[in-house]
Amino acid sequence: MILFESPRGHRLSFSEATLSELRHTAAESDVRVAFARRGMSPDDLPTPPNSRLYGTGQSGELAADAAALPPVMVVSFGTCLTQFADEAIQREAFARGVDAPVAHRWLSTDAIADLSADEADVVVLQLGAQALLEPLFRARTEEEASRLSRGVGKVMAGLVHRARASAPRSMLIVHTVAPPSTWPPALTTDTWASIWASMNSAIKDAAAMHSAVVLDEQALTYRYGASNLFDDLQFPWSHHGGRTDLGREEPNQTAVWHRAIAAELWDCWESAHLPSLKAIVTDLDGVLWPGVLAEGSLEWLDSDSNTSWMHLGIQEALAGLERAGLVLATLSRGDEEVTLGDWAPQARRMRIGPDDFALHSITWETKVTRMERILQQLQTTPDRVLFIDDHPAERAAMRSAFPTMPIVGDDLYDLRRLLLQHPRLRHLSPSPLGSRTASTRAAIAREDIRAQVSEEEFFRHLKVQKTLRAATAQDVPRIVELLERTTQFTLANGERFDSRMLPHTMVMEAVDRYSDYGLIGVSVLDPESSMLTMYAVSCRVIGLDIGADLLRAHAQTLGMARVRVALTATDRNRVLRDALAAFDLRPTPDGLLLNLGGDDVAVDYAPR
Template identity: 30%
Template sequence: MQLTHCGSLRRLLVPADVYRQLHAAESFAEPPPSIASWIERLAQAGMLAPRDADELAAHFESLPAQDEARLAGAGAATADAAPEPPPLARAVHVGLIGGCTLQVLTGAIQSRWRARGVAATASYSWFHAESQLSALSDACDFFVLHLFIIQELSRLFAAFQTGERAAVEQEVQRLCARVRSAVEVAARGAKGRLCVVHTLCRASVSPWGVADGSYRRALDAINAVLYDVVDRFDNVLILDEDDLLAEYGRRGVLDHPYELFAHHGYAAAGFRNEMPPWGDPRAMTRFLELSADRYLDLFDAWSGHRRLKLVVVDLDNTLWPGVCGDEGFTWEDRETGWILHPYFAGLHEALRLLAARGVMLATCSKNDRAHVLGDWTGRAEPRRSGGPLHPDEFVTHSIDWDAKGERVRRMLALLGVAARDALFIDDNPVERAEVGSSVPGLEVFDGPMHEARSFLLSHPRLQFARVSAEARTRARSMRVHLERDALRPRAESEEEFLRGLEIKLHVTRASGADVPRAAELIARTNQFNTTHERIGRDTLEALAQGGKVWCMHASDRFMPYGLTGVIVLDEAGVRLYVMSCRVLGLRPELPFLSAVLRSAGWAERRPTAVVRECPRNEPCRSVFLRAGFRPVDADTWVLEHEAELYRADPGVYEVTVGHRVDGLRES
């Protein structure tokens, strides 16, 4: 049993039978000899008080004095020394389930998340049984699991002490099954919310000596089970403790060199009421901070919150060495023979990896456009496979002699990207300052260029838990969008323009495979989103099983765009309608809506629909009016008669309703 002094939070573990005797000690004239030593330990730890003392009142009376002393010590602090944290833009509640490691994380979570504009709250529960994971609290936004408590590991360590490999293998298999089952239960019990699962740290000292690898293989086998589970559940992600410790070091954080169990310093201190001799408070604090940061990084990567959509880069001395317009540039390093100097190659690699995640790339350079693009294309074409970036891998290029700040503003408007969702990289500090002051909210990389690769690949807002097929084609679809819009002025009418695009729309009820992409579209779409209701994956999956979710796959003569439209129905009609901005130029909103209402049997049942005025959703506010609905009140619309519902022109839109097949969609 754990005894806790609630004022000081001192803790002491005692055997259960001693606890029962202590609990009854008040009735004894003299304490039994069997617990006298425990009473002495409690007294030494400051956990006992005289019978007539009002300890609670004394504790609270001491708090103002403690605060005054603390504030007096901090009185010399200035704004330069402690910058004001950003305003709290959102609140996140995390559920911590596990052992002693998670017990000491709440403070780090609150302080680190607050610095990122997040009001954090956390609830903790000790992991005692798999059943507690089957119905996780609805109050939590996501969960952190640390399953490797002493009770789970002791049998494995005992097997190593026997020296029998068969015994060790048996315990490894048992623990693997236990871990797999627990994570699977938690993944389902979370009802679509994220579960972050800690790995088991690899020991630095093997119980069978330096020549033996079975200890590390055993721990690696257990961790491999966790990574297998990630592939099966969209809502499970891994926090690899060895990755975190590689950034700061293991000594002073883990007790592997001193004890068998995978304790961390502060956790061990909690049981001993003091830091163990091997513990390093500074190293442990850093580990807790890194853990708290990683939790929020994983949650944001999974949810897509505040993800950056666009990276804009300079060219000369940023993407390649030298000035193209003067002496020209070359990919080869004359001294080493490498293709590109090391840090230039690293930046190319990072940008290509981001593009594969669905981040758009663009350039902004002071140069002669025709000369630069011609020279760049000629040098990149021979090395197209895995070599330097090609101009075609960028969505757009802004290359002229005007001030970069104004050009970046125009680029953001052209691509429909908010300044807060873009990042600018330039080797010239003067250009960085000009762009940063001209485009409020834009993030500007201000470090040395050799750190750009690491910055991009580790940036919290450039992380993706899953990358959909539609995301991988985002850059190409945006280039097509710009190319398509350039053709619009040449057509005699909008109908003629659309007719020449050979637009195909395939409409179908959502399947289980559609749910992740549909949930992503609902979470990330702001412009064509009729209510901004963020329906979670678990709810959306249940609605899809009930036939309430419909999807649209669109294509034209340029390319297929994938799943780009979602309509969610309810008992009255249309609950939510979202559509990707990449297909708005095809004007598919009315054909999709009418196809769903007719196919779902709603066209003759006076369906209603809701449109709420939300930030940035102007493109969808008139969709139901144009489809034939009439207003009921400020937010609600109704289709009085099926004959009034929009009918698509078959000469413009080829609309099919049916099942999905690989590649081409057919009815």
């Protein structure tokens, strides 16, 4: 079950299977998917169907149906660009199993300041207001335009700061500002690009400071086309409105922008509140290539057909995700030796090869049984794995066995888009460590040995070397990644790590005979309060008995025998709680007091 506790005290509970099924149902008739895939013009878009995606087509009926869904209150600050999208945002939420009333307010410092702390679960800032953008288009020189863009960026960043101050517990979603599709003739292309880069950089920096999620308008223009979304080909540049139906005189916007922004907003919400995906397990025949590879048909590689390019596109997307840190595994029917033997020689002609996968499961045994073993080998849970299969019976069997597992493959022409835009895969870009394939293979080999020998023999065989050192500025991207991705051995308090915490931060690296795991643990310990504020150990090394050693070693470097921990028990952090149970625990008003004991830890310490 997916849980989310809102600032207003609501505890939301719904299954990933329900969300996946709703998205699957909607995708079959979702016109924005058709628009993105087929390059249709806005005029070609059909009327929104009466599907679950758009409710029943009647606002009153939508409100009645949504009454039984978990509530998420959205307050949106912006211009008419977001005002016209309110209903689409609510309907998209309804399609994903959430009741999301939307209150729109015009963007201003006073309006943001008037927002009460517990009024909204989600606060949206759309910063492209005409009053802010107008000076940029009146600049007479490039120097003046650059200077003005820096000033506008500071004002926009100030609005982000004010929003976080007004709503400290709300999820904050901040729009960047997409540049128009044309620009003033007095400005060069390079200057124009730098103006918007400077302004959006200020927005992103402010968002990062306040743990806000960035909704990238420019990414939407890449996906849908700026002229399909915005009105600058007809109206002044600073208007920054959605594309208009020019056959109507009253203010209006076409539905393309509404659907695009609604989908992106709730993708942002899902990426923040649903577990990120750790692995993709995929069928081979019919997914990575047409037909059965073992039957020897390779003519498709020389074909210029849509089907051939589609399969190569799927391969390329998977290979890109693997390079960004996602773990790949195969789960297919057939003879493994024959399939891999036919695949490996053709890997250079394809976009992906057998070596890009951490493990292969290609037998005639049922896929559900083998998936259970894969989950054990990857040390993960069903909700962290995306399963791909083109056969409906295989998808149905897997969905029945693992209700929380996201499952796709019904529309192969849409699969590449789904993989590259999936909200739960956004954490992958960029990854400081890159590919995890080699370390995952090493972990699997390590556990195979563990099952055959005693625990003492196992650790003697591994020759694990652990090194504790002070964190540096170069470690920050990896620390952030580790804290955000780790869901089992983690102490998460909702605060985002930043460089100001470095003086109180230690990291641990690990090497054994199978792999150099790199930076696999982080501990943030305040010496004044003795409070452990952040803590995470990668699931790849949970079996190496590292978790307790990291905490004890960090405390010993500070001369501390006791540490305070504020820990909320969840189903996912049981591994952390089991490790802490090795210490002498005593409840206190502000959490648990851990007596770490005086035993030295077998850890190499590398001082500054």
